[in-house]
Amino acid sequence: MWREPIRQRRRDLPPGLSGRPNEIVHPQERIDGLVEAVISLTEDLSLNTVLQGVAQSACELVGTRYGSLDVLGGDQQLSQSITADLEPRALRLQDLGEHPLVRGFRASRPPMTSVLGVPIKVRGQMFGNLYLTEKIDGGDFTVEDENLAAALAAAAGVAIQNALLLEDSNSRRRWLEAGMEATDRLQAQPRSVMDNMALITEEALDASVSSLSLIAEVALDGRLKCRTSSGTPLVPCGQELPADLVAAEVFAFGVSRAVTDPRQVFDQVTAETLGPVLISALGTNSYGHHDDVLVLARPVGGTPYTEADITSSVLFASRIGLTLDLLKANEAKAENALFTDRDRIAKDLHDxxxxxxxxxxxxxxxxxxxxxxxxxxxxxxxxxxxxxxCIRQLRDTIYSLRPRGPGKAFLSSRVLSVVHKVADATDFVPRVQFSGPVDDEISEEVLEQLLPVLQESVTNAIKHSGSKDIRVLLTVQNDAITLHVSDKGCGFYEPERISGLGNMRDRAHRLGGTCGIESIPDRGTTISWSVPVSR
Known part of the structure; x- marks a missing residue:
């Protein structure tokens, strides 16, 4: 390495001159050292290696004990500081003071009598500042020192530019490969929606070199809530994210947005462990609007997301969004084919x-x-x-088989689906009956309360009644929809303590309805839930 000859010359100086190396080492040798330093900066184009090399080379060339390269962020504020010590050793960290020229030096040092600072520019823009302090000979910095440091800073700007280009290229390559990998895996085999979301967060986590990746959705109340997350710290599903303003901008323009303050996106506790954040719009709903966001975050002190990350994340999110839309279209096509076949079966059954x-x-x-x-x-x-x-059951089955249109299954079909799903692990299926126009238009607000009540009621009957004679009756009459779930089981002495009863009543009261329970020990239990058809 080029530094070793200079170090050896300094060690070989007579004792009386060891404190004044720059008076002995010929200026031409310092220029040769500069050339060697510039060459060494091109040997490894890793950005962190280049930055560390610039700080260390500056100390060697100018003859200072300590150096610091302060990198500025997009807001021209300090975002990263790389320090160099001519004689590295373990140190106890103390308060160094608040002087802006020495803010990059993070360890205790003897009193500093002089500081040399030179700017480093990349593509004509300020990248950071190189600071040197405490000359080995104890003297002041000279014009020659300043010129040497400026020359190194100019060469460093070129090396940093090349390192940034390589880093951008690697970043784009990672994002591209992650997008292709995620697309292939999403299309390879059918998965649940949550499994697809988890796959996307995992691929984005690796591509962006982040510590946390999550997907959030806009809930019915307009708040942003986490759907799934990967990395650390894990964000629980359903946790709210105070990122409404940032997400609104992302949704409005379909772009990615990088923020340096994690408190704009996460709650106070989570934000304490995170640094830079990147948010991208992900996929569209049936109305062509974005309804999910991909949120990436790096740890405290992590490198801010670059322009390459921002543009690549947009392409990644667009690619994933198109893939998800394609999967939805294929599912709709398959469902349409299924309903067409079911319609044929329904006609045959009826006729x-x-x-x-x-x-x-x-x-x-x-x-x-x-x-x-x-x-x-x-x-x-x-x-x-x-x-x-048998005829009544066949008619109920026919009604449930008939399609209603894209994304709008009949209520009878949805009720049967819930009941079969709950009873999937049993060796029997509860009997389901319908009465009245159950497949007429019923408000979505009512259905959002009815179906969870049905699931809870049937689940309780299967788990606690001990009976295989469980019946579900759904009736629409006189502008009211009524659900009865009954069993011939053991019954309860204290039916008011049945699991989930309070929640069922709350759901009914929200819609101006009622919920009651009748239970007789050894004879069974009946839950009745009734609300207006529309709100």
């Missing part, structure tokens, strides 16, 4: 099966005229009742 069952019922009823035996008449009544019941 063939139900008519044959109805004819069979009439034939059995006609047998009443041919017999007077009480036992036979009772059997005829039982069989006729069973056939009528």
């Amino acid at each position: 063939l099966v139900i008519q044959r069952l109805f004819a069979a019922g009439l034939s059995i009823q006609s047998l009443r005229r041919t017999t007077t035996d009480p036992h036979s008449l009772k059997r005829i009544t039982i069989i006729t009742t069973e056939l009528d019941d």
Whole structure:
């Protein structure tokens, strides 16, 4: 390394001259050292290595004990400080003072009598300042020192520019590879929405070299809430993010936004462990508006997100958004094909099966005229009742099979879906009946309360009743929708303590409705929930 000959010359000086090396080392040798320093800066284009090399080289060339390279951020405020010590050693950190020229020196030092500072520019813009202090010979800085430091700063600007270009190139490559990898994995196999979200955050975390990656959505109340997160610190699902203003700008223009203060995005506790933050719009809803954001954050003191990160994150988010839209379109296509087939089955059931069952019922009823035996008449009544019941169930099934349109499943279909999902782990399925125009237009506000109540009621009946005879009746009559969930189980002595009952009542009261429970030990329980059809 070029520094070793200079260090050796200084060590070989006579004792009386060791304090004045610059008077002995020929100026030409210092120029040669400058040339060697410039060459060394091009050996490793890693930005951190280049910055550290600039600070260390400046100390060696000018003959100072300590140096600091202060990097300025986009707001022209100090964002990073790289220090150099001619004789590195362990130090106990103390208060160095508030003088702006020595703010980069983070350790205790003897009193500093002189400081040399030179600016470093990259592409004509201020990148930072190089500060040197405490000359080895104890003297003041000379014009020659200043010229040497300025020459090194000019060369450093070129080296830093090349390092930044390489870093930008590597950053864009990471983002591009992450986008391609995420797209391939999303399309490779069907996943749940949450699994897809987790996959996206993981890919973005690696691409951006961040410590935290999360996806947040705009909830119904207009607040930004976390859907899933990767990295540290993990942000719980559903936690609010006070990033409304930043997110509004991102949503409005579909761009990425970098912020240096994490308190603009996270709560106080989370923000204490984080530094720079990057927010990007992710995907669109059915109205063409952005409804999710990708939030990335680096740790305290982390490198701010560059322009390459900002532009690449926009492309990444756009690519992921298009992929998610494609997945939605494919799901809609598959669902449409499924509903088309179901519609065909429904027509066959209605035109063939139900008519044959109805004819069979009439034939059995006609047998009443041919017999007077009480036992036979009772059997005829039982069989006729069973056939009528089968016809009603077939009609309910037909209603649930018929499509309603893109993204608008019938309520009967949604009710059956909830019941089957809850009973998936059991060896029986609760019986479901409908009465009245249940598939007419019912406000989404009502459905958002009805379906969770249904799920909670059926879940409680399966878990606690001990009965396989569970029935669900949904009735629409006189502008009211009523849900009855009953079982023939063990019943409760204190039905008011049934899990989730208070929440069911709250949901009913929000819509101006009622919720009641009737439970008789050893005979079963019935939950009745009723609200107006529309609000």
